[in-house]
Amino acid sequence: MLDFAEQPHKRKNLLTGDYILVSPHRSKRPWQGQVEDLAPDNRPQYDPKCYLCPGNVRADGTQNPDYKDSFVFVNDFSALLEETSVEQFNEGNLLIAESERGICKVISFSPRHDLTLPQMDLPAIKAVVDLWQKEFKELAAKEWIKYIQIFENKGSIMGCSNPHPHGQIWAESSLPVEIEKETTQQKAYFKQHGRTLLQDYVAIELKKDERIIIDNEHFVALVPFWAAWPYETMIISKRPVPSVLAFSEVEKEDFARTLRELTIRYDNIFKTSFPYSAGMHQSPVNSGEYPEWHWHMHFYPPLLRSATVKKFMVGYEMLATPQRDITPEQAANTLKQQSTIHYKG
Amino acid sequence: MLDFAEQPHKRKNLLTGDYILVSPHRSKRPWQGQVEDLAPDNRPQYDPKCYLCPGNVRADGTQNPDYKDSFVFVNDFSALLEETSVEQFNEGNLLIAESERGICKVISFSPRHDLTLPQMDLPAIKAVVDLWQKEFKELAAKEWIKYIQIFENKGSIMGCSNPHPHGQIWAESSLPVEIEKETTQQKAYFKQHGRTLLQDYVAIELKKDERIIIDNEHFVALVPFWAAWPYETMIISKRPVPSVLAFSEVEKEDFARTLRELTIRYDNIFKTSFPYSAGMHQSPVNSGEYPEWHWHMHFYPPLLRSATVKKFMVGYEMLATPQRDITPEQAANTLKQQSTIHYKG
Numbered sequence: 001m002l003d004f005a006e007q008p009h010k011r012k013n014l015l016t017g018d019y020i021l022v023s024p025h026r027s028k029r030p031w032q033g034q035v036e037d038l039a040p041d042n043r044p045q046y047d048p049k050c051y052l053c054p055g056n057v058r059a060d061g062t063q064n065p066d067y068k069d070s071f072v073f074v075n076d077f078s079a080l081l082e083e084t085s086v087e088q089f090n091e092g093n094l095l096i097a098e099s100e101r102g103i104c105k106v107i108s109f110s111p112r113h114d115l116t117l118p119q120m121d122l123p124a125i126k127a128v129v130d131l132w133q134k135e136f137k138e139l140a141a142k143e144w145i146k147y148i149q150i151f152e153n154k155g156s157i158m159g160c161s162n163p164h165p166h167g168q169i170w171a172e173s174s175l176p177v178e179i180e181k182e183t184t185q186q187k188a189y190f191k192q193h194g195r196t197l198l199q200d201y202v203a204i205e206l207k208k209d210e211r212i213i214i215d216n217e218h219f220v221a222l223v224p225f226w227a228a229w230p231y232e233t234m235i236i237s238k239r240p241v242p243s244v245l246a247f248s249e250v251e252k253e254d255f256a257r258t259l260r261e262l263t264i265r266y267d268n269i270f271k272t273s274f275p276y277s278a279g280m281h282q283s284p285v286n287s288g289e290y291p292e293w294h295w296h297m298h299f300y301p302p303l304l305r306s307a308t309v310k311k312f313m314v315g316y317e318m319l320a321t322p323q324r325d326i327t328p329e330q331a332a333n334t335l336k337q338q339s340t341i342h343y344k345g
Numbered sequence: 346m347l348d349f350a351e352q353p354h355k356r357k358n359l360l361t362g363d364y365i366l367v368s369p370h371r372s373k374r375p376w377q378g379q380v381e382d383l384a385p386d387n388r389p390q391y392d393p394k395c396y397l398c399p400g401n402v403r404a405d406g407t408q409n410p411d412y413k414d415s416f417v418f419v420n421d422f423s424a425l426l427e428e429t430s431v432e433q434f435n436e437g438n439l440l441i442a443e444s445e446r447g448i449c450k451v452i453s454f455s456p457r458h459d460l461t462l463p464q465m466d467l468p469a470i471k472a473v474v475d476l477w478q479k480e481f482k483e484l485a486a487k488e489w490i491k492y493i494q495i496f497e498n499k500g501s502i503m504g505c506s507n508p509h510p511h512g513q514i515w516a517e518s519s520l521p522v523e524i525e526k527e528t529t530q531q532k533a534y535f536k537q538h539g540r541t542l543l544q545d546y547v548a549i550e551l552k553k554d555e556r557i558i559i560d561n562e563h564f565v566a567l568v569p570f571w572a573a574w575p576y577e578t579m580i581i582s583k584r585p586v587p588s589v590l591a592f593s594e595v596e597k598e599d600f601a602r603t604l605r606e607l608t609i610r611y612d613n614i615f616k617t618s619f620p621y622s623a624g625m626h627q628s629p630v631n632s633g634e635y636p637e638w639h640w641h642m643h644f645y646p647p648l649l650r651s652a653t654v655k656k657f658m659v660g661y662e663m664l665a666t667p668q669r670d671i672t673p674e675q676a677a678n679t680l681k682q683q684s685t686i687h688y689k690g
């Protein structure tokens with residue numbers, strides 16, 4: 001019998017088909033390495049130098065409106081550009097490239113410079129969900145767009161260069177690597193079972209109740225069995241829908257509630273603004289039907305031991321297999337024990 | 346015609362089959378985000394508190410010998426354990442796991458606490474290469490070991506918790522994720538062409554001479570066409586051999602020379618001890634013949650703009666596709682322009 005809490009083992013990620021390595025006995029390893037800066041956070045409600053605050057002028061000279069909830073605009077330093085011609089490059093099948101067309105947007109979650117998602121109230125988070133849905137719809141209306149990635153980098157440790165609460169949307173003309181993988185895995189499962197992979201996965205997780213953090217009418221938040229990051233989680237819709245576009249009003253409210261509770265629990269673990277990269281995975285658009293695609297949102301937070309000591313996905317992880325120390329079950333337990341009231345009150 | 350220096354585009358990684366995204370126009374993006382600590386480096390030649398220095402006592406009570414060049418021992422906090430029974434776990438094909446057996450070793454590259462690979466002389470680096478070969482041979486002699494990952498995490502930014510120059514070896518009972526991918530890709534190519542993928546890839550790179558950094562009798566160092574990290578490189582043996590085991594004396598000397606020159610060039614870019622995770626990819630062992638497997642070594646360095654500003658592989662990169670700003674050709678140019686004499690003299 002495999003002892004998850006004691007034996008080094010591998011677990012299979014159903015969504016990618018790849019394995020991760022778990023070293024449960026290793027959590028006692030002492031740490032003498034890099035410690036992150038914990039800058040005191042005394043942000044003002046409004047920062048005259050912030051390019052996201054209402055009324056301020058951005059890099060390209062545009063003035064932000066005096067917005068009241070959330071606000072979206074095209075990234076002034078977009079990694080993808082709408083004006084890109086379609087080109088191919090192939091030398092001897094060894095050097096292979098093609099142009100990629102896209103649109104990169106920034107979404108400010110709140111006019112308040114000093115907040116983060118877990119500190120916002122439910123109606124404010126619901127307004128962000130509404131905007132995500134609206135943006136998804138508008139971008140999907142462009143025939144050439146095949147995939148829309150909605151995400152947030154939270155915290156400087158996750159490459160976020162402005163603490164004003166905000167996320168991003170990158171929409172593009174082909175399918176990203178991770179989406180290709182998840183499509184393949186979900187398609188194979190759906191073909192065989194006639195149900196979505198995540199439908200059956202959620203069912204078994206609810207039955208076992210070892211990794212579930214939140215279980216409300218329309219959503220489940222859990223530490224996936226195959227989590228690679230120490231406190232990695234997923235939010236999964238109970239109804240198998242391909243994208244945020246399908247969410248009803250009550251689902252959007254429940255989603256906002258789930259987001260709020262999960263991020264509050266995160267902040268409470270180490271009494272810090274818990275950094276992460278998070279984003280929705282959704283079905284491709286403008287490329288036929290995807291009955292196998294089941295909407296979900298990943299949270300990849302780097303912290304491991306404290307507010308200042310993270311897990312490094314480096315040598316072995318980059319060259320071989322992602323590796324974790326504490327087990328997903330231990331992480332789920334810690335998350336479950338947290339209060340649903342933010343530590344800052 | 347695809348303009349690599351101007352148009353956003355995707356490039357195919359031949360070894361994994363996955364794409365990366367290049368945003369060449371984005372290098373002008375201003376940076377207001379996290380800046381790494383640049384602690385002054387005044388390490389002594391010998392540190393009484395370092396668990397790698399000669400004669401010191403380690404966590405498990407063992408005393409290090411008074412070694413003269415390199416020194417190897419089993420990691421006191423191994424992620425993999427030799428004493429692991431073979432176990433399987435499967436619930437409804439949804440929760441899938443299996444135990445993993447392994448051995449984790451640490452290799453001190455030098456008795457000198459204050460050095461790094463690029464600061465060591467050729468005979469000292471050659472001694473490290475000799476030890477890698479010896480260790481590979483000894484580990485491969487254990488029937489149950491199927492793969493041997495030799496690597497180094499250099500710099501605190503890469504999770505290295507002790508600045509004493511050292512690397513690691515993780516040997517294990519099954520194939521890591523990245524090795525599975527590279528085996529699949531190399532096998533398909535070999536089957537079709539009767540030559541290794543990297544043999545033909547090196548040939549086209551030498552002909553084009555746009556990404557080659559070092560070209561000596563037995564090795565090539567280049568920025569791969571599909572590099573994801575800003576200054577990512579690969580060392581590839583000209584002779585298609587499956588592992589370090591096959592290297593002759595002259596090849597080992599040439600490899601040491603290549604390692605030294607490449608890491609000196611790295612340090613010279615930003616006049617800093619250039620952090621990276623690096624490691625060899627080699628054929629599996631004890632599992633038949635792998636004529637398609639061609640030895641190579643990857644370098645994944647995080648720095649982008651300066652000694653203190655790195656590239657963050659976060660939100661979009663984790664959820665969708667790895668993305669880079671400067672082109673591989675620009676990075677190769679910068680590396681080529683560096684002196685082969687270390688900036689510290």
Ligand SMILES: O=P(O)(O)O[C@H]1O[C@H](CO)[C@@H](O)[C@H](O)[C@H]1O
Nearest residue numbers: 311312314315316317323498504
């Ligand atoms: O074994 P070390 O050097 O203490 O640890 C370092 O390398 C390991 C292998 O890449 C990683 O799992 C750790 O996160 C990292 O801190």
Ligand SMILES: O=P(O)(O)O[C@H]1O[C@H](CO)[C@@H](O)[C@H](O)[C@H]1O
Nearest residue numbers: 153159656657659660661662668
């Ligand atoms: O676009 P931003 O927020 O300036 O940049 C951040 O997110 C991007 C998308 O994940 C990354 O490519 C950058 O490395 C990171 O710093």
